[in-house]
Amino acid sequence: MLAVLLVAGCGAAAERSAQSVADDFLHALGNPDAAAACALLAEQVSSDLESASGRSCEAALPALHLPAEPVVSVRVWGTEAQVRTKADTVFLHEFASGWRITGAGCEHQGERPYDCEVGGP
């Protein structure tokens, strides 16, 4: 019973904070404000994007034309979250500094991991 209450209680607060970061990220993509969007990427994701593109994150991210639709659902389990919009699935991880994007522009691949434009498996 304690496990049920812990899961339910922690879930609602974590969903709000994960969604808030996802909202900020999607808003920055739509604005467009690449610097703000890049600041919300996990460090590893940002550096992988820079090394794969040979450009700064601020230059590489807008070129991917990631969709910036409003959030329709949020699912949080432990330190991981999945946020869906009408056109996209975004993954987040909770670091000591807060929630950061670990995958964006992710497409469903059945039982296999999502295929993401930024970050991902």
Add this chain to the structure above:
Amino acid sequence: MRRFLRDNGLSVVFGLLFLGSLVGQTFAGHADYVNRQLARGGDPVSFWAYVTSSDFAVDVAENWQSEYLQFFLYVMATVWLVQRGSPESKQLGRIGRESDEDQLVGRHVTESSPRWARTGGWRTVLFARSLGLVMGVLFLSSWLAQSVAGMSAFNAEQLADFTDPLTWPQYVTSADFWSRTLQNWQSEFLAIGSMAILSVYLRERGSPESKPVGASHTVTDESG
């Protein structure tokens, strides 16, 4: 105090062993959890965050449910099943719920019988099933806790691997849930079966779990 400890040695010692092992599990589990988080590029998690996490809860609950299942089944199965020569079994001719005379109920209660055994009616019926009922409830509660905590831990892994999380009905029919469940059940059933049959032929002098050293292999329901 010394007398209390002597009279309650089994429960005190096993209570302390349980607490010591649980504390040990929290430290070892935390170190392992931190290693896994770091390997995934995450940050270290605090000790408190770990002991309130679903990872810790599922590891505890999956062992608790199987232990309570073991004792629930042992309590219930030994009503109807016997093992010739085993001190864990009752005598071969006493299969079933036994007579009121054997069980000291109805007209056969004694002055020292527990109050609910003497009262009669639903209280005595409930009291006569109380050990199995409590073990059964503890088993089902622990198993439910395992399923909830297990789903949470499993879904966190799923999201970290960029795959979709499962709902509770999906999780309780998943390979992860049944793998965790059955790996515990098989070891409990092995232990019960081994104890029932080994105690026919082997002895431990002074233990009530064993027959007296000189007792015949064919003697059932006797402890020494």
